[in-house]
Amino acid sequence: MGAASSSRPESLRDLPPVSHHHPSRESLRDRLPVFPWDRLEPYKATAAAHTDGIVDLSVGTPVDPVPALVRQALTDAADSPGYPTVWGTAALRDALTGWAAERLGARGLEHTNVLPVVGSKELVAWLPTQLGLGPGDKVGYPRLAYPTYEVGARLAGAEPVVYDDPTELDPSGLKLLWLNSPSNPTGRVLSADELRRTVAWAREHGVLVFSDECYLELGWEADPVSVLHPDICGGSHDGLVAVHSLSKRSNLAGYRSAFLVGDAAVLGDLLQIRKHGGMMIAAPVQAATVAALGDTAHVAEQRARYARRRTALRGAFEAAGFRIEHSEAALYLWATRDEPCWDTVGDLAERGILVAPGEFYGPAGERFVRIAFTATDERVDAAVRRLAQ
16 A cells, blocks of 8 residues: 555656547447437428428427426425435325326336436436446347437447347347337337237346336327236336336426336336436426326327327328328327438428438338427428428
C-alpha cells in the first residue's frame, strides 16, 4: 500500500498528457447502428416545403392535450423540493397495482410486483445492462420490431437475435426474450394461444420474458391480452414482466411515465440497481400518474379521436393504392405499395406527407411504411385531401 502511494505524481503537472484517442478501445457508440430518424431529415425537409405545410405521420408522438385532471395533479404537486424515491410513493404503487389488476386481470399483486420507470424507452435500452447481460448472452426480439430492443442488447455487449416464432429460437444463452403485442410497427396482436405457448416454452428453458404492452389499450380489430392475465400465465408471475406506458393512453409522452408489473424477484433486483443509478420519476409526475391511472374517461375520449383518424387515413391510403397488413391495434397503419420503402417515403414527401420507412424496424420491413395516426384532425384531413389528388 505504501509503495503504491509513493509512486503517485506530486502534482497534476507531473501526470502524462491526456490522450483523447483510444484506438484499442471500442466506444459504446461504435456498437450502435446509425440513429434511424436522422436518415429521414431530407424527406422531412421536402415535406415541409409543401405549400400547405407538412403532415407528419412518421413519429407516433401524441399531439392532443394532456388531460386537465392530470395537469391539475402535476400542478398541485409542483412544490416538491425533496428527492423522490425510485420505487415511487405508496399512492403510486397502489395506483399501479390497482390498474394492473383491473385492466390486465393480473391477480395477487403486491407493491413488490410493480416498479415505475422513466419512460419505457429508457427501460428497453438499459434493461439488458441492468440485468447484468454481456458477451455470450443473447436477447431475442421480433424480426419486425422497435429498434431499441436491438440497441439495448448492443449497449450491454450481448448478442441480438430476431425471431418469427420465439419458440423456434435456440434457448442456449438466451437470457431475455422480448414480446411486443400489440406490435410496433405492424399493429399485430398475439393471440392467447401464442402467448400461452411462448410463456410455457420460456419457463421450460429458464428464459426471462419481458412483454412490451404499451399499446394494449389501443386494440381496434382485436382485443389484446396481457402476458400477466391468468389465462396466459396460470396465475403465476414467475419469469414474466409486463411493460406499460402512459405516453399513448394518456398523452403523457412528455412526462416520461411508464412502469413494470410482474415477477417480484426480477423487479426487486432492478429496484436496487435503479436506486444506485438514481433512476427516479419526478415527484410531480408520480402524482400525475396516479391521477391518470385513476381515470378512464380521458382514455375513452382519446381512443375515439384515434379511431376517427385511423378510419380516415386507412380509407385514404387504400384508395390511393396501398395495402394495409395487420394494423389491428396500436397507433399505426403498416402499409405497402409493393415497392422499396424509401421510394414510397419519397413520393409521399413530395405530397407533403411524412411517413416512417419500414426498414427502420428491420430488413423485413423494406417494402413497407409505418403511418402514424397521431396527427391533429386538421392535419389528417389535409393528408386525406392530398392522397385523393
